[in-house]
């Protein structure tokens with residue numbers, strides 16, 4: 001596929017999704033056209049080729065300065081406090097998730113860049129949402145701070161698009177699983193931690209119950225979804241709140257079983273904590289037919305391949321660190 005070269009700013013570039021998005025955008029548009037920004041520098045050596053700006057997303061002036069300095073076309077605003085951490089710091093979580101969004105929406109409204117991506121989450125759903133194959137439009141009554149902020153954010157995105165013509169696009173990410181960087185503060189983090197612990201220690205204690213089924217996705221699929229949505233023609237985007245996307249779904253016990261098939265000595269135990277209560281309010285699978293119809297979305301990675309990729313990559317990382 002041919003791509004128009006765009007200059008992108010990835011805010012939250014040192015985070016779980018940011019690291020991977022930066023690399024993929026660099027591959028598509030050239031590393032000189034992709035700027036990373038975060039309050040902490042990225043740990044990964046492979047990101048050293050990118051220009052990096054120290055940016056606090058809560059500081060509107062600083063954001064505008066970075067946008068002007070780098071002549072940015074597209075902003076990916078990934079700075080957020082995830083579900084588990086936001087339950088501990090409700091006001092801070094609300095402030096980061098909402099003020100951060102407003103600062104980027106307002107900069108777009110002023111014409112400082114052309115297109116905005118902002119991630120939403122399956123956390124917009126709540127205990128009254130249907131559990132399986134959740135439709136695009138359904139009951140959304142979230143009970144977590146993070147979910148409330150994502151639901152409000154979705155509505156603000158639609159409002160800015162309708163009232164001010166801001167081209168803002170969004171996806172409701174499920175739990176994302178990748179090996180380049182570890183997540184922080186989410187309820188679905190167990191599905192990444194389990195792989196690192198399996199390789200490092202041969203055992204893992206899950207903070208979710210063994211039968212807690214949640215929607216998940218391999219990181220490469222999530223990055224592809226993000227870029228495909230941002231590259232789609234404007235007239236194809238019928239949802240201006242946020243799109244459902246579906247990948248795979250499994251329970252901790254099913255994931256552990258997959259790991260055991262490849263590492264028979266692996267041991268799993270369960271010690272559910274407060275994150276179990278959050279997970280219980282979320283659905284187990286998602287209907288993404290609207291994204292499929294509008295911009296041809298389709299996930300490619302199944303659980304089998306995901307487990308193979310994760311174990312192989314983390315094992316390789318460990319061997320490299322030991323040499």
Ligand code: AKB
Nearest residue numbers: 082083121186187188
């Ligand atoms: C979390 O667990 O908070 C996130 C999410 C599902 O948005 N991974």
